[in-house]
Amino acid sequence: MLVDGMALLFRAYFATAVHGQFMVNSKGVPTNGVYGFIKHFLTAVSKFNPSHVAVCWDMGSKTFRTEMYDGYKANRPEAPIELIPQFDLVKEVVEAFDVPNIGLKGYEADDCIGTIASQVKKDALVSILTGDQDILQLLDEQISVVLLQKGYGNYLIHTKDTFYEEKGIQPRQMIDLKAFMGDSSDNYPGVKGIGEKTALKLLQQFGHIEGVLENLDQLTKAQRTKIEQDLEMLHLSRQLAEIKCDVPVECALDEAMFRLNRDKVINKFDEIEFRGLDRLLDIKEYA
Structure with a gap:
Protein backbone atom coordinates (compact mmCIF):
# COMPACT_ATOMS: atom_id res chain seq x y z
CA MET A 1 0.00 0.00 0.00
CA LEU A 2 1.32 3.40 -1.05
CA VAL A 3 -0.13 6.20 1.08
CA ASP A 4 -0.55 9.81 -0.04
CA GLY A 5 0.56 11.32 3.26
CA MET A 6 -0.54 14.88 2.54
CA ALA A 7 -4.02 13.75 1.51
CA LEU A 8 -4.53 12.01 4.87
CA LEU A 9 -2.91 14.78 6.93
CA PHE A 10 -4.83 17.66 5.35
CA ARG A 11 -8.14 15.79 5.47
CA ALA A 12 -7.63 15.01 9.15
CA TYR A 13 -6.50 18.54 10.00
CA PHE A 14 -9.38 20.38 8.36
CA ALA A 15 -12.00 17.95 9.68
CA THR A 16 -11.27 19.17 13.22
CA ALA A 17 -9.75 22.63 12.61
CA VAL A 18 -13.09 23.85 11.28
CA HIS A 19 -14.35 23.54 14.87
CA GLY A 20 -11.16 25.00 16.37
CA GLN A 21 -10.06 21.64 17.81
CA PHE A 22 -6.27 21.65 17.44
CA MET A 23 -5.41 19.23 20.31
CA VAL A 24 -2.42 21.23 21.60
CA ASN A 25 -0.10 19.12 23.81
CA SER A 26 1.87 20.27 26.86
CA LYS A 27 4.74 21.44 24.63
CA GLY A 28 2.36 23.80 22.84
CA VAL A 29 2.37 21.76 19.61
CA PRO A 30 -0.96 21.28 17.78
CA THR A 31 -1.50 17.59 16.99
CA ASN A 32 -5.00 17.29 15.51
CA GLY A 33 -3.81 16.55 11.98
CA VAL A 34 -1.33 13.90 13.10
CA TYR A 35 -3.93 12.26 15.35
CA GLY A 36 -6.42 12.01 12.49
CA PHE A 37 -3.69 10.85 10.10
CA ILE A 38 -2.94 7.92 12.41
CA LYS A 39 -6.63 7.01 12.59
CA HIS A 40 -6.91 7.05 8.78
CA PHE A 41 -3.64 5.12 8.42
CA LEU A 42 -4.41 2.38 10.96
CA THR A 43 -8.02 1.99 9.83
CA ALA A 44 -6.84 1.38 6.25
CA VAL A 45 -4.02 -0.98 7.28
CA SER A 46 -6.47 -2.96 9.41
CA LYS A 47 -9.02 -3.20 6.59
CA PHE A 48 -6.70 -3.99 3.67
CA ASN A 49 -3.93 -5.83 5.55
CA PRO A 50 -1.06 -4.85 3.23
CA SER A 51 2.20 -6.81 3.38
CA HIS A 52 4.24 -3.68 2.63
CA VAL A 53 3.56 0.02 3.29
CA ALA A 54 5.26 3.29 2.32
CA VAL A 55 4.10 6.91 2.74
CA CYS A 56 4.82 9.57 0.11
CA TRP A 57 4.95 13.33 0.74
CA ASP A 58 5.03 16.63 -1.09
CA MET A 59 8.31 18.41 -0.35
CA GLY A 60 7.38 22.08 -0.65
CA SER A 61 5.28 24.05 -3.10
CA LYS A 62 7.99 24.55 -5.76
CA THR A 63 8.02 21.74 -8.31
CA PHE A 64 8.82 21.24 -11.98
CA ARG A 65 5.16 22.02 -12.65
CA THR A 66 5.37 25.49 -11.07
CA GLU A 67 8.42 26.12 -13.29
CA MET A 68 6.39 25.15 -16.37
CA TYR A 69 3.36 27.24 -15.39
CA ASP A 70 3.58 29.86 -12.65
CA GLY A 71 -0.18 29.71 -12.10
CA TYR A 72 -0.02 26.06 -11.07
CA LYS A 73 -1.69 25.72 -7.64
CA ALA A 74 -1.25 29.49 -7.23
CA ASN A 75 -4.84 29.68 -5.93
CA ARG A 76 -3.97 27.69 -2.81
CA PRO A 77 -3.49 29.56 0.47
CA GLU A 78 -0.45 29.12 2.69
CA ALA A 79 -0.62 26.18 5.11
CA PRO A 80 -2.37 27.17 8.38
CA ILE A 81 0.09 28.07 11.13
CA GLU A 82 -1.26 25.26 13.37
CA LEU A 83 -0.50 22.69 10.67
CA ILE A 84 3.11 23.67 9.96
CA PRO A 85 4.72 21.95 12.99
CA GLN A 86 2.71 18.82 12.23
CA PHE A 87 4.52 18.21 8.91
CA ASP A 88 7.66 16.99 10.69
CA LEU A 89 5.78 15.41 13.56
CA VAL A 90 3.70 13.15 11.32
CA LYS A 91 6.85 11.84 9.65
CA GLU A 92 8.30 11.01 13.05
CA VAL A 93 5.20 8.95 13.79
CA VAL A 94 5.47 7.14 10.44
CA GLU A 95 9.10 6.32 11.32
CA ALA A 96 7.90 4.84 14.63
CA PHE A 97 5.84 2.39 12.56
CA ASP A 98 9.06 1.50 10.69
CA VAL A 99 7.37 2.65 7.49
CA PRO A 100 9.46 4.53 4.89
CA ASN A 101 8.79 8.25 4.34
CA ILE A 102 9.42 9.10 0.68
CA GLY A 103 9.55 12.48 -1.02
CA LEU A 104 11.80 14.46 -3.33
CA LYS A 105 12.12 18.23 -3.74
CA GLY A 106 10.85 19.43 -7.10
CA TYR A 107 8.23 16.67 -7.33
CA GLU A 108 4.84 15.94 -5.83
CA ALA A 109 3.84 12.94 -3.75
CA ASP A 110 1.85 11.67 -6.75
CA ASP A 111 5.04 11.48 -8.82
CA CYS A 112 6.77 9.44 -6.10
CA ILE A 113 3.72 7.18 -5.82
CA GLY A 114 3.61 6.68 -9.59
CA THR A 115 7.31 5.90 -9.75
CA ILE A 116 7.31 3.38 -6.90
CA ALA A 117 4.08 1.75 -8.08
CA SER A 118 5.70 1.27 -11.51
CA GLN A 119 8.81 -0.22 -9.90
CA VAL A 120 7.11 -2.75 -7.63
CA LYS A 121 3.99 -3.75 -9.59
CA LYS A 122 5.88 -6.53 -11.35
CA ASP A 123 6.41 -8.18 -7.95
CA ALA A 124 3.27 -7.20 -6.02
CA LEU A 125 -0.28 -5.95 -6.29
CA VAL A 126 -0.30 -2.25 -5.40
CA SER A 127 -3.07 -0.25 -3.74
CA ILE A 128 -2.83 3.54 -3.44
CA LEU A 129 -4.58 5.25 -0.51
CA THR A 130 -5.47 8.86 -1.29
CA GLY A 131 -8.27 11.39 -1.54
CA ASP A 132 -7.05 12.71 -4.89
CA GLN A 133 -8.70 11.45 -8.08
CA ASP A 134 -5.71 12.56 -10.19
CA ILE A 135 -4.05 9.29 -9.19
CA LEU A 136 -6.69 7.27 -11.10
CA GLN A 137 -4.56 7.66 -14.24
CA LEU A 138 -2.19 5.05 -12.70
CA LEU A 139 -4.80 2.29 -12.59
CA ASP A 140 -3.87 -0.91 -14.38
CA GLU A 141 -4.06 -4.68 -13.88
CA GLN A 142 -1.67 -4.51 -10.89
CA ILE A 143 -2.63 -1.13 -9.40
CA SER A 144 -5.88 -0.20 -7.63
CA VAL A 145 -6.82 3.08 -5.96
CA VAL A 146 -8.53 3.42 -2.57
CA LEU A 147 -10.21 6.84 -2.39
CA LEU A 148 -10.98 8.21 1.07
CA GLN A 149 -14.62 9.16 1.58
CA LYS A 150 -16.19 11.14 4.40
CA GLY A 151 -15.42 9.82 7.88
CA TYR A 152 -13.07 6.97 8.79
CA GLY A 153 -13.09 3.58 7.09
CA ASN A 154 -15.25 4.64 4.16
CA TYR A 155 -13.62 4.05 0.79
CA LEU A 156 -14.37 4.07 -2.91
CA ILE A 157 -12.18 1.41 -4.47
CA HIS A 158 -11.30 1.81 -8.14
CA THR A 159 -9.79 -0.73 -10.49
CA LYS A 160 -9.05 -0.35 -14.18
CA ASP A 161 -12.42 -1.99 -14.93
CA THR A 162 -14.54 0.12 -12.55
CA PHE A 163 -12.92 3.26 -13.95
CA TYR A 164 -13.84 2.26 -17.49
CA GLU A 165 -17.40 1.42 -16.42
CA GLU A 166 -17.76 4.91 -14.91
CA GLU A 242 0.54 13.68 -16.21
CA ILE A 243 2.01 11.97 -13.16
CA LYS A 244 5.71 11.29 -13.68
CA CYS A 245 6.68 7.68 -13.15
CA ASP A 246 10.44 8.09 -13.60
CA VAL A 247 11.34 10.23 -10.57
CA PRO A 248 14.76 9.39 -9.02
CA VAL A 249 13.30 7.68 -5.94
CA GLU A 250 13.03 4.02 -5.07
CA CYS A 251 11.69 1.81 -2.33
CA ALA A 252 12.68 -1.83 -2.33
CA LEU A 253 9.96 -4.17 -1.10
CA ASP A 254 12.08 -5.48 1.77
CA GLU A 255 12.47 -1.90 3.08
CA ALA A 256 8.69 -1.48 3.25
CA MET A 257 7.70 -4.76 4.91
CA PHE A 258 5.01 -3.86 7.44
CA ARG A 259 6.13 -5.12 10.83
CA LEU A 260 4.41 -3.31 13.68
CA ASN A 261 6.44 -2.95 16.87
CA ARG A 262 3.65 -2.10 19.30
CA ASP A 263 5.91 -0.92 22.15
CA LYS A 264 7.84 1.43 19.87
CA VAL A 265 4.63 2.97 18.55
CA ILE A 266 3.03 3.32 21.99
CA ASN A 267 6.20 5.04 23.28
CA LYS A 268 5.83 7.55 20.45
CA PHE A 269 2.15 8.06 21.25
CA ASP A 270 3.06 8.71 24.90
CA GLU A 271 5.75 11.20 23.87
CA ILE A 272 3.26 13.17 21.74
CA GLU A 273 0.58 12.74 24.45
CA PHE A 274 -1.90 10.82 22.33
CA ARG A 275 -4.66 8.95 24.11
CA GLY A 276 -7.14 6.42 22.80
CA LEU A 277 -5.20 5.22 19.76
CA ASP A 278 -3.79 2.05 21.37
CA ARG A 279 -6.94 0.10 20.52
CA LEU A 280 -6.28 0.70 16.81
CA LEU A 281 -3.00 -1.19 17.14
CA ASP A 282 -4.73 -4.56 17.37
CA ILE A 283 -3.42 -5.52 13.96
CA LYS A 284 -0.64 -7.93 13.10
CA GLU A 285 2.35 -7.28 15.34
CA TYR A 286 5.97 -8.37 14.98
CA ALA A 287 7.98 -7.05 17.92
Missing part, protein backbone atom coordinates in the same frame (compact mmCIF):
# COMPACT_ATOMS: atom_id res chain seq x y z
CA LYS A 167 -15.98 7.05 -17.50
CA GLY A 168 -15.98 5.03 -20.72
CA ILE A 169 -12.25 5.68 -21.21
CA GLN A 170 -9.04 3.95 -20.10
CA PRO A 171 -7.17 5.30 -17.04
CA ARG A 172 -4.29 6.73 -19.10
CA GLN A 173 -6.82 8.77 -21.11
CA MET A 174 -7.57 10.67 -17.90
CA ILE A 175 -4.43 12.72 -18.60
CA ASP A 176 -5.95 13.98 -21.87
CA LEU A 177 -9.34 14.40 -20.16
CA LYS A 178 -7.78 16.81 -17.67
CA ALA A 179 -5.85 18.52 -20.46
CA PHE A 180 -9.17 19.42 -22.12
CA MET A 181 -11.24 20.26 -19.05
CA GLY A 182 -8.48 21.70 -16.84
CA ASP A 183 -8.35 21.41 -13.06
CA SER A 184 -9.69 24.21 -10.86
CA SER A 185 -8.05 22.84 -7.70
CA ASP A 186 -4.61 22.79 -9.38
CA ASN A 187 -5.42 26.08 -11.13
CA TYR A 188 -4.84 25.34 -14.80
CA PRO A 189 -7.60 26.04 -17.30
CA GLY A 190 -7.34 23.45 -20.05
CA VAL A 191 -9.50 24.51 -22.99
CA LYS A 192 -12.00 27.19 -21.99
CA GLY A 193 -15.54 26.05 -22.66
CA ILE A 194 -14.74 22.31 -22.87
CA GLY A 195 -16.14 20.50 -19.85
CA GLU A 196 -15.96 16.88 -18.74
CA LYS A 197 -18.96 15.71 -20.77
CA THR A 198 -17.60 17.07 -24.07
CA ALA A 199 -14.03 15.98 -23.30
CA LEU A 200 -15.15 12.42 -22.54
CA LYS A 201 -17.13 12.28 -25.78
CA LEU A 202 -14.13 13.47 -27.80
CA LEU A 203 -11.78 10.95 -26.17
CA GLN A 204 -14.24 8.09 -26.57
CA GLN A 205 -14.47 8.94 -30.25
CA PHE A 206 -10.87 9.87 -31.13
CA GLY A 207 -8.79 8.24 -28.36
CA HIS A 208 -6.39 11.05 -27.46
CA ILE A 209 -5.51 14.68 -28.07
CA GLU A 210 -3.67 13.89 -31.31
CA GLY A 211 -6.70 11.99 -32.58
CA VAL A 212 -8.93 14.98 -31.84
CA LEU A 213 -6.54 17.42 -33.54
CA GLU A 214 -6.31 15.18 -36.63
CA ASN A 215 -10.11 15.24 -36.91
CA LEU A 216 -10.97 18.86 -36.14
CA ASP A 217 -13.11 18.94 -39.30
CA GLN A 218 -15.49 16.44 -37.65
CA LEU A 219 -16.07 18.66 -34.59
CA THR A 220 -18.70 21.35 -34.30
CA LYS A 221 -17.54 24.81 -35.25
CA ALA A 222 -17.75 25.94 -31.60
CA GLN A 223 -15.63 23.01 -30.39
CA ARG A 224 -13.06 23.54 -33.13
CA THR A 225 -12.78 27.25 -32.37
CA LYS A 226 -12.32 26.66 -28.63
CA ILE A 227 -9.58 24.09 -29.16
CA GLU A 228 -7.74 26.15 -31.76
CA GLN A 229 -7.80 29.22 -29.51
CA ASP A 230 -6.37 27.30 -26.52
CA LEU A 231 -4.08 24.88 -28.33
CA GLU A 232 -0.96 25.92 -26.41
CA MET A 233 -2.74 25.63 -23.05
CA LEU A 234 -4.13 22.23 -24.09
CA HIS A 235 -0.63 20.82 -24.55
CA LEU A 236 0.67 22.53 -21.39
CA SER A 237 -2.28 21.24 -19.34
CA ARG A 238 -1.53 17.73 -20.49
CA GLN A 239 2.05 18.03 -19.22
CA LEU A 240 0.79 19.38 -15.89
CA ALA A 241 -1.79 16.59 -15.57
Whole structure:
Protein backbone atom coordinates (compact mmCIF):
# COMPACT_ATOMS: atom_id res chain seq x y z
CA MET A 1 0.00 0.00 0.00
CA LEU A 2 1.32 3.40 -1.05
CA VAL A 3 -0.13 6.20 1.08
CA ASP A 4 -0.55 9.81 -0.04
CA GLY A 5 0.56 11.32 3.26
CA MET A 6 -0.54 14.88 2.54
CA ALA A 7 -4.02 13.75 1.51
CA LEU A 8 -4.53 12.01 4.87
CA LEU A 9 -2.91 14.78 6.93
CA PHE A 10 -4.83 17.66 5.35
CA ARG A 11 -8.14 15.79 5.47
CA ALA A 12 -7.63 15.01 9.15
CA TYR A 13 -6.50 18.54 10.00
CA PHE A 14 -9.38 20.38 8.36
CA ALA A 15 -12.00 17.95 9.68
CA THR A 16 -11.27 19.17 13.22
CA ALA A 17 -9.75 22.63 12.61
CA VAL A 18 -13.09 23.85 11.28
CA HIS A 19 -14.35 23.54 14.87
CA GLY A 20 -11.16 25.00 16.37
CA GLN A 21 -10.06 21.64 17.81
CA PHE A 22 -6.27 21.65 17.44
CA MET A 23 -5.41 19.23 20.31
CA VAL A 24 -2.42 21.23 21.60
CA ASN A 25 -0.10 19.12 23.81
CA SER A 26 1.87 20.27 26.86
CA LYS A 27 4.74 21.44 24.63
CA GLY A 28 2.36 23.80 22.84
CA VAL A 29 2.37 21.76 19.61
CA PRO A 30 -0.96 21.28 17.78
CA THR A 31 -1.50 17.59 16.99
CA ASN A 32 -5.00 17.29 15.51
CA GLY A 33 -3.81 16.55 11.98
CA VAL A 34 -1.33 13.90 13.10
CA TYR A 35 -3.93 12.26 15.35
CA GLY A 36 -6.42 12.01 12.49
CA PHE A 37 -3.69 10.85 10.10
CA ILE A 38 -2.94 7.92 12.41
CA LYS A 39 -6.63 7.01 12.59
CA HIS A 40 -6.91 7.05 8.78
CA PHE A 41 -3.64 5.12 8.42
CA LEU A 42 -4.41 2.38 10.96
CA THR A 43 -8.02 1.99 9.83
CA ALA A 44 -6.84 1.38 6.25
CA VAL A 45 -4.02 -0.98 7.28
CA SER A 46 -6.47 -2.96 9.41
CA LYS A 47 -9.02 -3.20 6.59
CA PHE A 48 -6.70 -3.99 3.67
CA ASN A 49 -3.93 -5.83 5.55
CA PRO A 50 -1.06 -4.85 3.23
CA SER A 51 2.20 -6.81 3.38
CA HIS A 52 4.24 -3.68 2.63
CA VAL A 53 3.56 0.02 3.29
CA ALA A 54 5.26 3.29 2.32
CA VAL A 55 4.10 6.91 2.74
CA CYS A 56 4.82 9.57 0.11
CA TRP A 57 4.95 13.33 0.74
CA ASP A 58 5.03 16.63 -1.09
CA MET A 59 8.31 18.41 -0.35
CA GLY A 60 7.38 22.08 -0.65
CA SER A 61 5.28 24.05 -3.10
CA LYS A 62 7.99 24.55 -5.76
CA THR A 63 8.02 21.74 -8.31
CA PHE A 64 8.82 21.24 -11.98
CA ARG A 65 5.16 22.02 -12.65
CA THR A 66 5.37 25.49 -11.07
CA GLU A 67 8.42 26.12 -13.29
CA MET A 68 6.39 25.15 -16.37
CA TYR A 69 3.36 27.24 -15.39
CA ASP A 70 3.58 29.86 -12.65
CA GLY A 71 -0.18 29.71 -12.10
CA TYR A 72 -0.02 26.06 -11.07
CA LYS A 73 -1.69 25.72 -7.64
CA ALA A 74 -1.25 29.49 -7.23
CA ASN A 75 -4.84 29.68 -5.93
CA ARG A 76 -3.97 27.69 -2.81
CA PRO A 77 -3.49 29.56 0.47
CA GLU A 78 -0.45 29.12 2.69
CA ALA A 79 -0.62 26.18 5.11
CA PRO A 80 -2.37 27.17 8.38
CA ILE A 81 0.09 28.07 11.13
CA GLU A 82 -1.26 25.26 13.37
CA LEU A 83 -0.50 22.69 10.67
CA ILE A 84 3.11 23.67 9.96
CA PRO A 85 4.72 21.95 12.99
CA GLN A 86 2.71 18.82 12.23
CA PHE A 87 4.52 18.21 8.91
CA ASP A 88 7.66 16.99 10.69
CA LEU A 89 5.78 15.41 13.56
CA VAL A 90 3.70 13.15 11.32
CA LYS A 91 6.85 11.84 9.65
CA GLU A 92 8.30 11.01 13.05
CA VAL A 93 5.20 8.95 13.79
CA VAL A 94 5.47 7.14 10.44
CA GLU A 95 9.10 6.32 11.32
CA ALA A 96 7.90 4.84 14.63
CA PHE A 97 5.84 2.39 12.56
CA ASP A 98 9.06 1.50 10.69
CA VAL A 99 7.37 2.65 7.49
CA PRO A 100 9.46 4.53 4.89
CA ASN A 101 8.79 8.25 4.34
CA ILE A 102 9.42 9.10 0.68
CA GLY A 103 9.55 12.48 -1.02
CA LEU A 104 11.80 14.46 -3.33
CA LYS A 105 12.12 18.23 -3.74
CA GLY A 106 10.85 19.43 -7.10
CA TYR A 107 8.23 16.67 -7.33
CA GLU A 108 4.84 15.94 -5.83
CA ALA A 109 3.84 12.94 -3.75
CA ASP A 110 1.85 11.67 -6.75
CA ASP A 111 5.04 11.48 -8.82
CA CYS A 112 6.77 9.44 -6.10
CA ILE A 113 3.72 7.18 -5.82
CA GLY A 114 3.61 6.68 -9.59
CA THR A 115 7.31 5.90 -9.75
CA ILE A 116 7.31 3.38 -6.90
CA ALA A 117 4.08 1.75 -8.08
CA SER A 118 5.70 1.27 -11.51
CA GLN A 119 8.81 -0.22 -9.90
CA VAL A 120 7.11 -2.75 -7.63
CA LYS A 121 3.99 -3.75 -9.59
CA LYS A 122 5.88 -6.53 -11.35
CA ASP A 123 6.41 -8.18 -7.95
CA ALA A 124 3.27 -7.20 -6.02
CA LEU A 125 -0.28 -5.95 -6.29
CA VAL A 126 -0.30 -2.25 -5.40
CA SER A 127 -3.07 -0.25 -3.74
CA ILE A 128 -2.83 3.54 -3.44
CA LEU A 129 -4.58 5.25 -0.51
CA THR A 130 -5.47 8.86 -1.29
CA GLY A 131 -8.27 11.39 -1.54
CA ASP A 132 -7.05 12.71 -4.89
CA GLN A 133 -8.70 11.45 -8.08
CA ASP A 134 -5.71 12.56 -10.19
CA ILE A 135 -4.05 9.29 -9.19
CA LEU A 136 -6.69 7.27 -11.10
CA GLN A 137 -4.56 7.66 -14.24
CA LEU A 138 -2.19 5.05 -12.70
CA LEU A 139 -4.80 2.29 -12.59
CA ASP A 140 -3.87 -0.91 -14.38
CA GLU A 141 -4.06 -4.68 -13.88
CA GLN A 142 -1.67 -4.51 -10.89
CA ILE A 143 -2.63 -1.13 -9.40
CA SER A 144 -5.88 -0.20 -7.63
CA VAL A 145 -6.82 3.08 -5.96
CA VAL A 146 -8.53 3.42 -2.57
CA LEU A 147 -10.21 6.84 -2.39
CA LEU A 148 -10.98 8.21 1.07
CA GLN A 149 -14.62 9.16 1.58
CA LYS A 150 -16.19 11.14 4.40
CA GLY A 151 -15.42 9.82 7.88
CA TYR A 152 -13.07 6.97 8.79
CA GLY A 153 -13.09 3.58 7.09
CA ASN A 154 -15.25 4.64 4.16
CA TYR A 155 -13.62 4.05 0.79
CA LEU A 156 -14.37 4.07 -2.91
CA ILE A 157 -12.18 1.41 -4.47
CA HIS A 158 -11.30 1.81 -8.14
CA THR A 159 -9.79 -0.73 -10.49
CA LYS A 160 -9.05 -0.35 -14.18
CA ASP A 161 -12.42 -1.99 -14.93
CA THR A 162 -14.54 0.12 -12.55
CA PHE A 163 -12.92 3.26 -13.95
CA TYR A 164 -13.84 2.26 -17.49
CA GLU A 165 -17.40 1.42 -16.42
CA GLU A 166 -17.76 4.91 -14.91
CA LYS A 167 -15.98 7.05 -17.50
CA GLY A 168 -15.98 5.03 -20.72
CA ILE A 169 -12.25 5.68 -21.21
CA GLN A 170 -9.04 3.95 -20.10
CA PRO A 171 -7.17 5.30 -17.04
CA ARG A 172 -4.29 6.73 -19.10
CA GLN A 173 -6.82 8.77 -21.11
CA MET A 174 -7.57 10.67 -17.90
CA ILE A 175 -4.43 12.72 -18.60
CA ASP A 176 -5.95 13.98 -21.87
CA LEU A 177 -9.34 14.40 -20.16
CA LYS A 178 -7.78 16.81 -17.67
CA ALA A 179 -5.85 18.52 -20.46
CA PHE A 180 -9.17 19.42 -22.12
CA MET A 181 -11.24 20.26 -19.05
CA GLY A 182 -8.48 21.70 -16.84
CA ASP A 183 -8.35 21.41 -13.06
CA SER A 184 -9.69 24.21 -10.86
CA SER A 185 -8.05 22.84 -7.70
CA ASP A 186 -4.61 22.79 -9.38
CA ASN A 187 -5.42 26.08 -11.13
CA TYR A 188 -4.84 25.34 -14.80
CA PRO A 189 -7.60 26.04 -17.30
CA GLY A 190 -7.34 23.45 -20.05
CA VAL A 191 -9.50 24.51 -22.99
CA LYS A 192 -12.00 27.19 -21.99
CA GLY A 193 -15.54 26.05 -22.66
CA ILE A 194 -14.74 22.31 -22.87
CA GLY A 195 -16.14 20.50 -19.85
CA GLU A 196 -15.96 16.88 -18.74
CA LYS A 197 -18.96 15.71 -20.77
CA THR A 198 -17.60 17.07 -24.07
CA ALA A 199 -14.03 15.98 -23.30
CA LEU A 200 -15.15 12.42 -22.54
CA LYS A 201 -17.13 12.28 -25.78
CA LEU A 202 -14.13 13.47 -27.80
CA LEU A 203 -11.78 10.95 -26.17
CA GLN A 204 -14.24 8.09 -26.57
CA GLN A 205 -14.47 8.94 -30.25
CA PHE A 206 -10.87 9.87 -31.13
CA GLY A 207 -8.79 8.24 -28.36
CA HIS A 208 -6.39 11.05 -27.46
CA ILE A 209 -5.51 14.68 -28.07
CA GLU A 210 -3.67 13.89 -31.31
CA GLY A 211 -6.70 11.99 -32.58
CA VAL A 212 -8.93 14.98 -31.84
CA LEU A 213 -6.54 17.42 -33.54
CA GLU A 214 -6.31 15.18 -36.63
CA ASN A 215 -10.11 15.24 -36.91
CA LEU A 216 -10.97 18.86 -36.14
CA ASP A 217 -13.11 18.94 -39.30
CA GLN A 218 -15.49 16.44 -37.65
CA LEU A 219 -16.07 18.66 -34.59
CA THR A 220 -18.70 21.35 -34.30
CA LYS A 221 -17.54 24.81 -35.25
CA ALA A 222 -17.75 25.94 -31.60
CA GLN A 223 -15.63 23.01 -30.39
CA ARG A 224 -13.06 23.54 -33.13
CA THR A 225 -12.78 27.25 -32.37
CA LYS A 226 -12.32 26.66 -28.63
CA ILE A 227 -9.58 24.09 -29.16
CA GLU A 228 -7.74 26.15 -31.76
CA GLN A 229 -7.80 29.22 -29.51
CA ASP A 230 -6.37 27.30 -26.52
CA LEU A 231 -4.08 24.88 -28.33
CA GLU A 232 -0.96 25.92 -26.41
CA MET A 233 -2.74 25.63 -23.05
CA LEU A 234 -4.13 22.23 -24.09
CA HIS A 235 -0.63 20.82 -24.55
CA LEU A 236 0.67 22.53 -21.39
CA SER A 237 -2.28 21.24 -19.34
CA ARG A 238 -1.53 17.73 -20.49
CA GLN A 239 2.05 18.03 -19.22
CA LEU A 240 0.79 19.38 -15.89
CA ALA A 241 -1.79 16.59 -15.57
CA GLU A 242 0.54 13.68 -16.21
CA ILE A 243 2.01 11.97 -13.16
CA LYS A 244 5.71 11.29 -13.68
CA CYS A 245 6.68 7.68 -13.15
CA ASP A 246 10.44 8.09 -13.60
CA VAL A 247 11.34 10.23 -10.57
CA PRO A 248 14.76 9.39 -9.02
CA VAL A 249 13.30 7.68 -5.94
CA GLU A 250 13.03 4.02 -5.07
CA CYS A 251 11.69 1.81 -2.33
CA ALA A 252 12.68 -1.83 -2.33
CA LEU A 253 9.96 -4.17 -1.10
CA ASP A 254 12.08 -5.48 1.77
CA GLU A 255 12.47 -1.90 3.08
CA ALA A 256 8.69 -1.48 3.25
CA MET A 257 7.70 -4.76 4.91
CA PHE A 258 5.01 -3.86 7.44
CA ARG A 259 6.13 -5.12 10.83
CA LEU A 260 4.41 -3.31 13.68
CA ASN A 261 6.44 -2.95 16.87
CA ARG A 262 3.65 -2.10 19.30
CA ASP A 263 5.91 -0.92 22.15
CA LYS A 264 7.84 1.43 19.87
CA VAL A 265 4.63 2.97 18.55
CA ILE A 266 3.03 3.32 21.99
CA ASN A 267 6.20 5.04 23.28
CA LYS A 268 5.83 7.55 20.45
CA PHE A 269 2.15 8.06 21.25
CA ASP A 270 3.06 8.71 24.90
CA GLU A 271 5.75 11.20 23.87
CA ILE A 272 3.26 13.17 21.74
CA GLU A 273 0.58 12.74 24.45
CA PHE A 274 -1.90 10.82 22.33
CA ARG A 275 -4.66 8.95 24.11
CA GLY A 276 -7.14 6.42 22.80
CA LEU A 277 -5.20 5.22 19.76
CA ASP A 278 -3.79 2.05 21.37
CA ARG A 279 -6.94 0.10 20.52
CA LEU A 280 -6.28 0.70 16.81
CA LEU A 281 -3.00 -1.19 17.14
CA ASP A 282 -4.73 -4.56 17.37
CA ILE A 283 -3.42 -5.52 13.96
CA LYS A 284 -0.64 -7.93 13.10
CA GLU A 285 2.35 -7.28 15.34
CA TYR A 286 5.97 -8.37 14.98
CA ALA A 287 7.98 -7.05 17.92
